[in-house]
Amino acid sequence: MxxxxxxxxxxxxxxxxxxxxxxxxxxxxxxxxxxxxxxxxxxxxxxxxxxxxxPGFIDMHSHADFSLPAGPADSLTCQGVTTAVIGQCGETPAPLLSDTRSAVIGNYQTQGGALPWDRWSDFGSYLNYLKESGLTMNIVSLAGQGTIRAGVMGYSAKAATPDQITAMQAQVEKVMESGAFGISTGLIYPPGSYATTEELIEVVRPVTAYNGYYFSHIRGEDHALLDAVAEAIRIGRETGARVQISHHKVCWPRNWDIQEKALALIDDAIAEGMDVSADVYPYVAASTGLSNNLPDWAHEGGKPAILERLSDPDTRRQMISDMRNDWDGSWEKVMISRCPTQPEFEGRFISELALSTGQEPEVFVFDALLSADLNISVVLFLISENNLQQVMSHPAVMIGSDSYGFTMDGREQMGLPHPRSFGTFPRVLGRYVRDLGVIPLETAVHKMTGLAAQKMGLTDRGRIASGLKADLVVFDPALISDPATFENPFQxxxxxxxxxxxxxxxxxxxxxxxxxxxxxxxxxxxxxx
Incomplete structure (x- = not known):
């Protein structure tokens, strides 16, 4: 039977x-x-x-750690995801240290997460809360270096002292003892971005005793891409951690031609004998918080300090100067996807909104962030389709949605989240396999399952064979598709x-x-x- x-x-x-x-x-x-x-x-x-x-799909880059405590990740489950690697980009709901707990929670509440923060403190109690709440998928967890740094140092941009590095290492050991697979960084997001390479090497070093991983949203995906990839590889080389470069891409047209050089760096590291790989999502647009377009220094001190700087005319002028000098992008390609205080902004581009108010784009951004208490998300159309296909075809690249998990019953239908939350895996199988022939079906499935399981050391999943766990997807290759769009993502x-x-x-x-x-x-x- x-x-x-x-x-x-x-x-x-x-x-x-x-x-x-x-x-x-x-x-x-x-x-x-x-x-x-x-x-x-x-x-x-x-x-x-x-x-x-x-086999069930393995999402190599999920932010569902910020949504699972509030409800099931239906948007991932309905795609065929049976395992998600959560805890990405240096930001995780745990660990929360007593001295900085309220500041860290206040910063993460800016992301719109109404979570039961009182139910956990350390990483183990967070994982226990997820287990007790019930899950539709398996969870592989990472802990965020940015969260750990904020816990030990607050939102300071200062260099870590030896004692602070020791304290961060102790937190890394605790999360690894609680079952984490490794550490993630988000090196464009303060306070994680304030860490030097040398600090990161020391903080990551303890994961090697657990055969652990270093996942990185690298320090730059624009003109700084090559240096940023090289930094991630160096951290892996000097610590022994296995490296995963998150959502690999090169942003904005002026930089698109360096893509092959970035992939060559990965190839060279693999040839050296290192465990280095990457993941990608099948869209030409990224998504993040609008406040992340502010200069790094504007984030020091956390949310209260950011709001104060946004209110100061002299500081605004300095931010405008720095943003125009350092940014490769265009406000014509940045669309507001979520703004609870002014939902009429959603689905409209910054350039259009600024023109309608007679403001410079940066001034509009400052005013909007102030009125929304920083709680604005954006979608940025900045990736080359040709580059996307090249990355997807690379043998060391897996698939990750880079998304939260949403319920499909209407409880969380706020704003216009990136459609990758609803369509990443079907889009690979429909658009890129069946329609465009970028990769064969067996290769695509391998990237979503066996390759990801091999990377994470999941020996009992990711393949179909007698004796392995029954994580499976049954799909129609002629019909599978992703109706979710930027205008109507909840499909x-x-x-x-x-x-x-x-x-x-x-x-x-x-x-x-x-x-x-x-x-x-x-x-x-x-x-x-």
Whole structure:
């Protein structure tokens, strides 16, 4: 007797090998049999004729750590994501240290997250809260270097003292003992960006005792890209940490021609014997908070100091000068995606809004940030389609949504979040595999499953084989697509028939289920479970 029997499907097993027609039998959370004509009774039988059966997708870059405490990540589950690597870009909801707790929470509340902050303090209690709340997917966690630095030093731009570095190292050891897989950085986001390379090397060094990872939103994705990639590789080389370069891209047209040189740096590091890879999302637009366009120095001291600077005419003039000198972009390509205080701004570009008010774009930005208490998100159209396809095709590149998880029942339909939250994985399979032929289907599935599992050391997931965990997606390769758009993002993908996590349906016949079979996957070398 089986729990689930999947018949007549074409199996793409996650290794990159060609598909094969085969049946699968599941019992509890495990694939127990594979064959061409499995006989026997099952509680549920799926006729997968005309469909692909693949391992569940692994999202290599998720910010769902800021949304999961408030509700399920339906927008990821309905795409076929069964495992998400959370804790990215140096910013995580934990650990929270007592002396700086309120300041860190105040900064993260700017991102619009109404979270039950009183339910955790250290990293372990945060993971326990997620486990107790219930999950539709498995969670692999990283801890944010920016959060750790803010916890130890506040929002100071000063160089860390030896004692402060020791304190940060102690926090890294604690999060690794709690089951984190590594440390992430967001080196365009203060206070993490205030760290020198030498400080980062020392802070990351403890993860190597746990065979850990260094994930990095690198220090520059524009004209500084090559130096930033080289910095990430240097940190991996000097610490022994395994390196993942987050959402690899080069921003703004004047810099697009350095893409091949950046990928060559990764190739050289791999040839050297290092474990270096990257991830990408399948869109030509990025998304971030509008306040991140302010100069780095304007963030020192945290949110109260930023608001004070935005109110000072002399400081405004200095910010305008620095922004115009240092930025490669154009306000014509920056669209407001979320502004709760003035929702009429949403879906409109900064240049257009500034023109309508008779202001310089930077002045409009300052006024808008003040009136919104900094709580504005933007989408930036800055990536070359050709470069995107080149990165996606690279053998060391996986897929990551770079997104929060949203519910699909309307509770959180605020603003116009980037459609990558709803369509990343179907978009790869529909637009880039089926429609454009950028990569073969088996290669795409490998990037989303087996390659990601290999990178993260998940030996029991990411492939289809007897004895492995039953994380599976059944999708129609002719129909899979991503209806979500920048104008109307809250649309689920089409063509995803079933999603199974740990042997339970989380999507069945295209409908989200109420099951919560997801698990917290901890670093195998952590001592506490």
């Amino acid at each position: 089986y729990d689930i029997l999947i018949k007549n499907g074409e199996i793409i097993d996650g290794t990159g090998r060609p598909r094969v027609r085969m049946d699968l039998a599941l019992r509890k959370d495990t694939i127990v049999e594979m064959g061409t004509a499995i006989q026997g009774h099952a509680t549920a039988t799926i006729d997968a004729a005309g469909s692909i059966v693949s 689920p993908p089409t063509g995803v028939r079933h999603v199974i996590c740990n042997g339970e349906f989380v999507v069945h016949d295209g409908y989200l289920q109420q099951h919560l079979p997801g698990r917290i996957i901890k670093n195998s070398t952590a001592s506490r479970y």
